[in-house]
Amino acid sequence: MQLTEELRLPDRAERLFHALDRTVQPGRSYRLMEFCGGHTHALCHFGLLDRLPSSIRMIHGPGCPVCVLPIGRLQQAIDLAIHQRVMLCSYGDLLRVKGRSHQSLQNARSLGADVRVVYGPMDALALAKKHPDREVVFLAVGFETTTPMTAATVEQARKESIRNFSVLCNHVLTPAALSALLSATKDPVQVDGFIGPGHVAAVIGSDAFSAISQTFSKPIVIAGFEPIDLLASLLHLIELLNQGQSIVLNDFARAATPEGNRRAQAIIHQVMELRDSFAWRGLGELANSALRLRDSYRDYDAEHRFSLSTESIPDHRACRCPDVLRGSCIPTDCTLFGTACTPDSPLGSCMVSAEGACAAYFLHRPQRLLRKVHVTSSPSTP
Numbered sequence: 001m002q003l004t005e006e007l008r009l010p011d012r013a014e015r016l017f018h019a020l021d022r023t024v025q026p027g028r029s030y031r032l033m034e035f036c037g038g039h040t041h042a043l044c045h046f047g048l049l050d051r052l053p054s055s056i057r058m059i060h061g062p063g064c065p066v067c068v069l070p071i072g073r074l075q076q077a078i079d080l081a082i083h084q085r086v087m088l089c090s091y092g093d094l095l096r097v098k099g100r101s102h103q104s105l106q107n108a109r110s111l112g113a114d115v116r117v118v119y120g121p122m123d124a125l126a127l128a129k130k131h132p133d134r135e136v137v138f139l140a141v142g143f144e145t146t147t148p149m150t151a152a153t154v155e156q157a158r159k160e161s162i163r164n165f166s167v168l169c170n171h172v173l174t175p176a177a178l179s180a181l182l183s184a185t186k187d188p189v190q191v192d193g194f195i196g197p198g199h200v201a202a203v204i205g206s207d208a209f210s211a212i213s214q215t216f217s218k219p220i221v222i223a224g225f226e227p228i229d230l231l232a233s234l235l236h237l238i239e240l241l242n243q244g245q246s247i248v249l250n251d252f253a254r255a256a257t258p259e260g261n262r263r264a265q266a267i268i269h270q271v272m273e274l275r276d277s278f279a280w281r282g283l284g285e286l287a288n289s290a291l292r293l294r295d296s297y298r299d300y301d302a303e304h305r306f307s308l309s310t311e312s313i314p315d316h317r318a319c320r321c322p323d324v325l326r327g328s329c330i331p332t333d334c335t336l337f338g339t340a341c342t343p344d345s346p347l348g349s350c351m352v353s354a355e356g357a358c359a360a361y362f363l364h365r366p367q368r369l370l371r372k373v374h375v376t377s378s379p380s381t382p
Helices: 004-005 012-024 038-047 070-084 092-096 104-111 121-130 148-160 174-183 198-204 205-216 227-243 261-269 296-300 323-324 357-364
Strands: 029-035 056-059 087-090 114-117 136-142 167-169 193-197 220-223 249-251 273-274 276-278 284-287 292-295
Touching: 012 227, 012 323, 029 227, 038 357, 056 121, 070 087, 070 104, 070 136, 070 167, 087 104, 087 121, 092 148, 092 292, 104 114, 114 121, 121 136, 121 148, 121 167, 136 148, 148 261, 148 296, 167 292, 167 296, 174 198, 174 205, 174 284, 193 198, 193 227, 198 205, 198 220, 198 261, 205 220, 220 227, 220 273, 220 357, 227 249, 261 273, 273 357, 292 296
Parallel strands: 029 056, 029 193, 087 114, 087 136, 136 167, 193 220, 220 249
Antiparallel strands: 273 292, 276 284
């Protein structure tokens, strides 16, 4: 708690704002992308976007794992819950994301499907043990941050010979998405540097981003999630750009190391392997960008157990979530934002998830656009 309070002190924030004002070069613009929904929400929640120098433009990347899940993959879970009558378990955010014909897991539950909110895969495994006569499927989504727990749960299920448990695996990989963004030939987004995802780096290590930084000549600063964390990392990123340095700088050393969490990496490698290709909302099919269970664990793979195929389902015609996820627009550019699409009645996934850019803008930015905003030491809960 003391550390959190120190990282929200208004006077420290003011000094960093002034340092940013002094450091940006006259006549130069800086296009910086944060690749984490937690960073997007912090930027909005604490009013940082409205205090940054006008020459800094923050571009919101595809840093929300719920948001980047394509409709076809979500529809697999909806169909399992409705037609296969499984006990479908997942995180609460996913229940309101729309599938085909505006279906959702929440709708499926209202029709009698057994859809349950859990805090993680171990909760789903506990339900499988409690209900041995039911097929329990955990809909797994997330970047490298949540992948180790899914892998560990699958290994635990095998050790205990729990046969009525399986995982619908949708874990995706951050470096592959960053590479895809920077190498895109259609509607490329111009980015000068990146605020790197701290929690991901805690698992895979800050060195995992070095190849991207070197290949594309882009500096990357791994950041924490408090206001002071973000402002300090933005300052360091501006300094690197001014100096023409394309390196990875780890500003989240209290949680992330260069090599990452080797134990977490080991369990992922033991249970999972790369998919040849995986579809991301907004980015399309990306090679080697996601994980699946290894053949040795296929008895716990819901895709294998239920012979699932993936259908390509387009997003709502007017929804600009794919553009928001590519960084080619901001949420308020969408005509549905705040009208037909709100957190209470979302049309797009970016308005559903707690890490979605549209939800962050809706919840935290409208009132802040009307006045000068200062960081406070006790912000309201998002």
